[in-house]
Amino acid sequence: MPTTALSIFVASTVASLSLDCLLHPLDTIKTRIQSREYNLPSRGTKLNARALKGLYQGLGPVLVTSFPGAAVFFFAYEGTQSKIASTANNELSPSTVVLTDISASCIAEVAACFIYAPTEMLKQNAQVAMPASNTISSSMTLSHQKPEALPRETLMRSFKNMGEARTLWRGYWALLAHNLPWTLIQMPLYEALRRYIFCSKPQIKNHSSENEDSSYYKKHDSLDLVINSGLSAAVAGGVTGVLTAPMDILKTRVNLDVSDKKSSGTKRVMKAAQDIIKTEGLRGLYRGCAINSFMAVVGSGLYFALYEGGKQWLGE
Numbered sequence: 001m002p003t004t005a006l007s008i009f010v011a012s013t014v015a016s017l018s019l020d021c022l023l024h025p026l027d028t029i030k031t032r033i034q035s036r037e038y039n040l041p042s043r044g045t046k047l048n049a050r051a052l053k054g055l056y057q058g059l060g061p062v063l064v065t066s067f068p069g070a071a072v073f074f075f076a077y078e079g080t081q082s083k084i085a086s087t088a089n090n091e092l093s094p095s096t097v098v099l100t101d102i103s104a105s106c107i108a109e110v111a112a113c114f115i116y117a118p119t120e121m122l123k124q125n126a127q128v129a130m131p132a133s134n135t136i137s138s139s140m141t142l143s144h145q146k147p148e149a150l151p152r153e154t155l156m157r158s159f160k161n162m163g164e165a166r167t168l169w170r171g172y173w174a175l176l177a178h179n180l181p182w183t184l185i186q187m188p189l190y191e192a193l194r195r196y197i198f199c200s201k202p203q204i205k206n207h208s209s210e211n212e213d214s215s216y217y218k219k220h221d222s223l224d225l226v227i228n229s230g231l232s233a234a235v236a237g238g239v240t241g242v243l244t245a246p247m248d249i250l251k252t253r254v255n256l257d258v259s260d261k262k263s264s265g266t267k268r269v270m271k272a273a274q275d276i277i278k279t280e281g282l283r284g285l286y287r288g289c290a291i292n293s294f295m296a297v298v299g300s301g302l303y304f305a306l307y308e309g310g311k312q313w314l315g316e
Contacts, residue, residue, distance in 0.1 A: 004314075004315075005075070007311045007314040008071065008078060009067075009071045009075075011309075011311045011314065012067065012070040012071045012073070012074045012307060012310075013070065014306055014307075014310050015303050015304075015307040015310065016067050016070035016303070017063065017067055018302070019299050019303050019306075020062050020063060020066050021059070022302075023295055023298070023299050024055070024056055024058070024062065025055035027295065028055045028056070028057060028058065028127045029052070029055065029291060030295070031124050031127040031128060031252055032128055033288045033291070034248070034253070034287050034288045035128050035252065035256055036275075057126045057127050057129070058123035058124065058125075058126030058127045059123075061118075061119045061126070062119055065115050065118075066119075068115055069112045069115040069116045070112070072112050072115060073111070073112040074108070074307070076104070076107050076112070077104045077105060077187070078104075080100075080103060080108070081100055081101070081104045098188055101187055101188040101192075102188055104187075105184055105187035105188070106180065106183070109176070109179050109180050109183040113179055113180075114169075114172065116175060116179075117169050117171055118169060120171060120175055121170075121171045121255045124252055124255045124256060128256065170254075170268070171255045174251045174254035174255065174272075175251055175255075177247055177251070177269055178244060178247035178251040182240050182244045182247075185239070185243060186233075186236045186239075187236075189235075189236040190237075190300075193231075193232035193235055194228055194229055197231070222309075222312045225308055226305050226308050229304045229305055229308040230301045230304055230305030230308075231301065232304070233300040233301050233304035233305070234298070234301030235297075236300065237296035237297050237299065237301065238293055238296055238297040240296060240300075241289075241292050241294075241296030242289065242293050245286045245288070245292060246273075246285035248289075248292050249288060250269055250272050250276075250285075254268045257272070
């Protein structure tokens, strides 16, 4: 079945919006665990009732750019794969296939991160922006926050404190430093696992007789595709979540420290790494790793199952 632009857009939109709504509370908890303010000695390091309030803060900005970002990623990813395959007349060696997956994922992530960068900064600052008398506060709002301020008011004040609009993209390099290794590990591993599962399983249609309904087998072949895609993505996501855990907390720290408007993106990442190692040691780089890996397993599995299932349903 040829993949159309409409199939990619609709399938990626459904998958991204569904997962954002489902996993946002866990993402909020992870952001608060990784933030510098939450890790102050006076606040402790364990979750408490106050840290579990307002778990859907920051969801609004995410929903605005979630589906266009996902669409851009899959347009670029599948478009690059198709272009390379057509250039080689679909005669690619196993090593070339892997290189194709790596190249496609790299191009797609660079493009998608440009859309996600401002949203990620707004989202994470909203996730930690709460009334000072109740719970965690971000570093950029502590000095100006009123105790009775509502989360939304605090977020708007934080947005104004960012200054110029380009400040929203200051977290681009930190986001790319996290997402690019993530994608370069996850996507080739996902494709390899998916190809291995498909190649090792006998095709249902090979066991059908001429008198049996072909639509029945087509339906089961499609179901196999969805299930195998979900399982492959879950395994790939879990492995990637553990390997890229240090970059995840660095991305969080850079996004929350918007008061630093002079340093370049690279310097901000290096500064965040030095600060974490100095105050928490190497273990600090893996703060939030458990919840991040759990989200990667569940999120990646459901995301790619919904995406592949959506394309199959639209194609039929």
